[in-house]
Structures are given as C-alpha cells and as structure tokens.
Amino acid sequence: MTLVFSFFLLTLLVITAVAVVRTRNLFVAVMLLGIFSLLIAANFLLLDAADVALTEAAVGAGISTVLFLGALALTSERERTATPHRWLSLAVVVSATLVVLYATFDKPSFGDPEAPVHQHVAPWYLEKTPEAIDVPNVVTAVLASFRGYDTLGEVFVVFTAGIGVLFLLSAQHGHAAQRRPDAKDESDIGLRDDLIPRVVGRLLVPFIVLFGLYVQFHGDYGPGGGFQAGALIAAAFILFALVEGEERTLEALPFNTLLALMVSGALLYGLVGLAGVFLGGNFLDYSVLAEDPVAGQHLGILLIEAGVGLTVTGVLLVIFHAFAARDRF
Amino acid sequence: MYYVVAFATLVTMGLALIRAVLGPTVYDRVLSVNMFGTKTVLLMSVIAFLAGRPDFLDLALAYALINFIGVLAVLEFFKSRAARRAQEAAEDDAA
Amino acid sequence: MMQTVLDILSWILLTAGGAFVLVGGIGALRMPNLYTRMHAASVTDTMGAVLVLAGVMLQAGLSLATIKLAAILLFLLITSPTASYALASAAMIAGIKPDAGRAADLEDDA
Amino acid sequence: MELLGLYHYWVFAVLLMIGFYAVVAKVNLVKKLIGLSLFQSAVFLLYITMGKVTGGTAPIFQDGNVDALFSNPLPQVLILTAIVVGISTTALGLGIVVRIKEEYGSIEEHEIQERDRR
Numbered sequence: 001m002t003l004v005f006s007f008f009l010l011t012l013l014v015i016t017a018v019a020v021v022r023t024r025n026l027f028v029a030v031m032l033l034g035i036f037s038l039l040i041a042a043n044f045l046l047l048d049a050a051d052v053a054l055t056e057a058a059v060g061a062g063i064s065t066v067l068f069l070g071a072l073a074l075t076s077e078r079e080r081t082a083t084p085h086r087w088l089s090l091a092v093v094v095s096a097t098l099v100v101l102y103a104t105f106d107k108p109s110f111g112d113p114e115a116p117v118h119q120h121v122a123p124w125y126l127e128k129t130p131e132a133i134d135v136p137n138v139v140t141a142v143l144a145s146f147r148g149y150d151t152l153g154e155v156f157v158v159f160t161a162g163i164g165v166l167f168l169l170s171a172q173h174g175h176a177a178q179r180r181p182d183a184k185d186e187s188d189i190g191l192r193d194d195l196i197p198r199v200v201g202r203l204l205v206p207f208i209v210l211f212g213l214y215v216q217f218h219g220d221y222g223p224g225g226g227f228q229a230g231a232l233i234a235a236a237f238i239l240f241a242l243v244e245g246e247e248r249t250l251e252a253l254p255f256n257t258l259l260a261l262m263v264s265g266a267l268l269y270g271l272v273g274l275a276g277v278f279l280g281g282n283f284l285d286y287s288v289l290a291e292d293p294v295a296g297q298h299l300g301i302l303l304i305e306a307g308v309g310l311t312v313t314g315v316l317l318v319i320f321h322a323f324a325a326r327d328r329f
Numbered sequence: 330m331y332y333v334v335a336f337a338t339l340v341t342m343g344l345a346l347i348r349a350v351l352g353p354t355v356y357d358r359v360l361s362v363n364m365f366g367t368k369t370v371l372l373m374s375v376i377a378f379l380a381g382r383p384d385f386l387d388l389a390l391a392y393a394l395i396n397f398i399g400v401l402a403v404l405e406f407f408k409s410r411a412a413r414r415a416q417e418a419a420e421d422d423a424a
Numbered sequence: 425m426m427q428t429v430l431d432i433l434s435w436i437l438l439t440a441g442g443a444f445v446l447v448g449g450i451g452a453l454r455m456p457n458l459y460t461r462m463h464a465a466s467v468t469d470t471m472g473a474v475l476v477l478a479g480v481m482l483q484a485g486l487s488l489a490t491i492k493l494a495a496i497l498l499f500l501l502i503t504s505p506t507a508s509y510a511l512a513s514a515a516m517i518a519g520i521k522p523d524a525g526r527a528a529d530l531e532d533d534a
Numbered sequence: 535m536e537l538l539g540l541y542h543y544w545v546f547a548v549l550l551m552i553g554f555y556a557v558v559a560k561v562n563l564v565k566k567l568i569g570l571s572l573f574q575s576a577v578f579l580l581y582i583t584m585g586k587v588t589g590g591t592a593p594i595f596q597d598g599n600v601d602a603l604f605s606n607p608l609p610q611v612l613i614l615t616a617i618v619v620g621i622s623t624t625a626l627g628l629g630i631v632v633r634i635k636e637e638y639g640s641i642e643e644h645e646i647q648e649r650d651r652r
Binding site: 056 | 539540541542543546549551554555556558561565569584585586587588590591593594595600605608612614615616618622623625628629632633
C-alpha cells in the first residue's frame, strides 16, 4: 500500500518538475521548487530514509526558498527571452531520456533484497555497528565513523562554498555602503512593522534552536546529526533576521562569530582526526580516544558531529547574510 | 484507518498541486505551498505510525516548526520590492 | 473494553479529519478568488490537523510519541495562521482587493 | 508487476532529463540553476531508491533489535551530506549570477555574450 502512495507522490513530483521548467516567472518557479522539496522529502520517508528526509526538510523548507528569493531580489523575477532552438533541445533531451530509460531495464526490480548494492559493504556496516560502535542509528555510525573521511571532505566542500560566496559577494562592501547610506535604514527593518509574524517568529526561534540541539545530540539514537541540526539552527536565525531585520541578528550573532563557527567546526573535525594519530591510531580512528574502544567511538562521533553542526550553521548563515547585505545597496 | 487519512491527504496534495500549477496569481501558488506543507506534516505523522516507527515524528515536527519561514520570506520579498519601487519612483520624480 | 472505545473514537476522529482535509483541498481548488481559497485552505490547517493528530494521539497512548504529536499540533496551530496572515498581507500590498462579487482574479505579476 | 518495479527508476530518468532540459535550453541563468537543482534531486532519488529493501525498515535499531531487515544505510549517508553540499554550491552559483547581473546588467545568456563581443 505504501508503494501506491510512493507512485502517487512520484507522479506529482514529475508534474511539479515540468511546471517548474515551463513557467517563465522565476518567482513561481521558486515556489514550485518548494513543493518539489516537500514531495521528495515525503518520498525519502517512504523509502526508509528518515535521516535524508530530515535533511531535505531542514534545508528545503526555509533556507533554499530564502536564498533563491534573495537572489531574485538582486537579479530579476522573469525570464525575459523565450527559449531559443526549443525543438532542437527537446529532441536532444528526449533522445537522452530514451537512452536512460533503456538503461533502467537492466536495473534490479525495486526493493529487491538480492540487488548487487545490498551484497557488498552495507551488510558489514549493519553487522559491525552494534559491536564496534554501539549506536542505534547506523546512518550516523557510517557517516561519522566508518566513512569519516568522506564526511570530512563534504564538510570542507561546504566550508569552501561559504568562502566562495564571501569572496563573490562581500567585494566593495564598504564602498557600496558609503554610496547609498540612506537606503540601509528603510529596508533593513524586516517585518518589524507586522506585529503577528514578529511575535510568533520571536516565540518560535528558541524552540527551533532547541529542536536543532535535540537533533544534533539525539542523532545517535534517532534521525538526526550535525548536518540536519546545522540547517535547523541556521533556519532559526534566518527567521529572526526576517522578523527583526538584519542589524539585530548581527548584534545577536556577529559576523565574526559566524566566521569563527565556520572555521572552528572544520578545525574541530580535523583535530579529532589528528588526535587519533597522536594517540597511536589511524587518522579519524576514534577507538583510541578513550580507554574503552566503544566509548572512544562515542566520544569521537559526538565531537565530529558537533564540528559538522558548527560549520554548517556558520556557512549557511554567512551565505544568507552575504545575500541580504547585497540587497540593501 | 491510517490509510483513509493518508489517502485523503494525498488527494488534497494533488488538488493543491493543480492549484499551484494553474495559478492564476503568484499568491495562489504561495497558498498551495503552504497547504502542501501542512499536508506533508499530517502525511508524515500518519506514515510514522503506519511504518510503526514513532521516531519519524521528528520530521513532522521539523516541518511544523520551520515551514512557515518560506511564507514570511515571501512577505518580506514583496514588502522590500514595494519599498524599492516606491524609492525608485521618488528618485525618478526628483530627477 | 477501554481499548475498543479508544480505537473507535480515534477512528472517528481520523475519518472526520480526513474528510475535513479533503473538503479543504476541494475548496482550495474550486473557490473563485484568492481570499476565498485561503479561507478553504485554512480548514485543512485547523480542523483537519486537529482531528487527525488527535486521532493519532489516541492510537499512540501515553508515550513520547504523544508528546511529540502534541508539540506538532501546537506549532501547527501557531504557525499556519501566521503564514495565512503573511500571505494575505503580501497579497494586499500587491493590490489584490478582497471582493466577494468578483469571480476572476488578476493575472500573475499583478 | 515486474515492470512497475521499475517505476521509481523511470521517474528518476524523467526528472533528470527535465533538469537537463532547463540547463541546456533555458537562457536565464537562475533558471539554469533551478534546473541543476532538479537534476541533483533526481540523482538523490536514484540513490535512495536503490537503497530500499522490500519489507525493510529505516536503518535505526529500535529497542536493541539488531536482527530486523533494514534498508541499505550507505546511499542514505552519501545523499544526506550531498543535500547540504548541494544547497551550499547552489548558493555559490547564485552568488556568481548576482555578480554577473551587477557587471553586465542582465542574467540572460545571449545578452551577456552580446556585451562581451562589444
């Protein structure tokens, strides 16, 4: 029966995607992208991927909409020109689709336990997690411990993307501010005039942060972890910025603190890895961090998840502030 | 019984999607997104119990907490656009 | 005995909730203009959500899940009217006037 | 039923190519990025679909029950990190588009090329 639900959601997904591409109004495309994200998160949940669905929820529900809207405010809301060579592109894409569809016939049927993906590595992770790491959430165990290198790389990609956005958008920062000093005061108040969003927003911010911390530290036992928590906490501060204005958010959490968060998270991750080397193990081998290997694993996972959470929060907020600061000039 | 609710929610999602695709104004689309959000919360709570995994409720909780940020961002977007247009008009008048 | 009563009660709540959700969805599709559609959509956010979550809560019994469901319900009841307010406010700024007599709407980009 | 088992993969293929169409055919740079994120989501869907095992449950042990049938945790790990990386790189792309708009006054590809030729 859940398979029927899944089919229905997937069909809606395709309709949404077609609508996203067809509309010439970019604002509408962003709204439809929000629906797309909700649908794909529901699909992930039906496919047993609770952690992935939580990540999609944390990122897709607030942050990506806010970022796209910020970019639209700085560029334009409409596609001005019609698609050139439309039929040629369509022909190319349709033939490519047919090739990919042809390839799917070699795929093992949906949910087949005998499929090649399930034969190698994954059973080993499921078998070893209880004895070697002893956390209930196998996804967290694989993410933070078995494949710690991989996650280290991902954290640095996120970090680099944050630095890239800073380089691109904070150029001429001071210069532009001098150019139009009056523009700042009028558009920076956010929704401070709207009493209802302001009260509700202020009320919810602490709860979202609290939930973010729960997701961060409960990630060993249920769906969650640093990536989801970072996105949730960033969403809380973005909400605060929406209802109270940029200025006050930067007072509460100054830009330099955000940079420090970003850097310290990545550093913490790397240092935990190095600590393993100095204590006589391998890089990112947490077993040597404590007397008991399993306790060492727990400590290591806690620390690197904290590092991930710090970096993701820092980077997402830095990106948000970079776009929002441009908006005012 | 969960199936009845899940089915009703899915059909409503479909209807909301039709409204989002048809428009006609951008605000109808925002309305659909918002409706979609609450429907997803309901669907996820029901799926959590259908699958016998109450820990999936964290997801529904996440959506319940942060889904309205998108709509607030839309309001902020239109307000600042209106302010920008008013300012541009004032500058044009001055020039 | 107690369990049966609870089951029946929760099934009634769930079915009624499903019905409200469906009605709201049909309303959001069929109503003539933005503000009336918003009115229909909010039925699913309030009545639908309250009944469905209450029904699920009765099934969950006294556990952590019930507390989470209560939190979900509380936050939904706080956030969805706020979202409706924000949407109506944005539409008003853009100049869409509530007009019961007019069936059609302005086009995109109004 | 045999064929319906491939429905998820078909949806993947169609979504992938819808995103691809937006990237190759559209001239608006923001639209291209939106297409790219559709493309990306399609890949996420493929991975998670491959990880699903019929009758399995999410790979989180409940009450110490380690012997139940679980879906494959590995694709979930890869995609979980990829989603956050995806939003950061999309933001980077949007940052480049914003700078292009500031320098060229347009985000339509052919207008940018025209200005470059001058």
